[in-house]
Amino acid sequence: MTTLTTTQRERLAVAVHEAGHAVIGALHGATVSGLRVLSVVDSEGRNGFCSYKPFSGPVGAYWGRILAAGPMAEAVFRYGPQFNSGQLAALLDARHTDRDELARLAFSHGGMTVPSTEVLPLLTRCWSSVAELATRLYTHGSATHRDVLDALGVPGTSVQQHHAAAIRSGAVPGSFTVRTG
Numbered sequence: 001m002t003t004l005t006t007t008q009r010e011r012l013a014v015a016v017h018e019a020g021h022a023v024i025g026a027l028h029g030a031t032v033s034g035l036r037v038l039s040v041v042d043s044e045g046r047n048g049f050c051s052y053k054p055f056s057g058p059v060g061a062y063w064g065r066i067l068a069a070g071p072m073a074e075a076v077f078r079y080g081p082q083f084n085s086g087q088l089a090a091l092l093d094a095r096h097t098d099r100d101e102l103a104r105l106a107f108s109h110g111g112m113t114v115p116s117t118e119v120l121p122l123l124t125r126c127w128s129s130v131a132e133l134a135t136r137l138y139t140h141g142s143a144t145h146r147d148v149l150d151a152l153g154v155p156g157t158s159v160q161q162h163h164a165a166a167i168r169s170g171a172v173p174g175s176f177t178v179r180t181g
């Protein structure tokens with residue numbers, strides 16, 4: 001592996017962050033409509049984003065997990081899976097759109113903050129998929145929902161729920177493959 005410059009490493013951190021949102025989102029039934037890493041910070045102060053088609057059915061119930069997945073993936077990338085709460089809090093402060101939305105959810109759901117215990121095992125299990133998608137984002141600057149499914153080794157949208165359920169429940173992969181990039 002070649003050594004990355006600081007600029008390259010920061011771009012990769014953003015790519016991992018957005019890939020974390022996208023992978024965990026897809027596993028909970030979300031369809032990604034936009035997935036980008038930006039070379040120049042946009043008018044909203046973002047250096048990347050992951051957007052979704054309007055949620056239907058139960059996806060909205062998992063919004064907190066999808067929000068948390070970005071900063072948590074970034075924390076794993078920067079500090080390893082044993083990152084501490086202070087490191088995560090600093091990342092949430094740096095990318096405050098996630099933090100603000102999580103705070104809004106916490107208010108409306110009575111005390112829920114960052115759903116780490118639900119998200120971290122999933123992220124760890126799917127880390128090779130997150131890494132593959134992040135590499136694509138880093139290289140191309142954007143990715144599609146199809147790319148997210150490809151990174152997860154899910155062959156078609158019609159079986160998405162089946163695969164997502166298998167991965168979420170912790171089933172040992174066998175009916176699907178997770179490629180390592």
Ligand SMILES: [Zn+2]
Nearest residue numbers: 070071095098
């Ligand atoms: Zn985010």
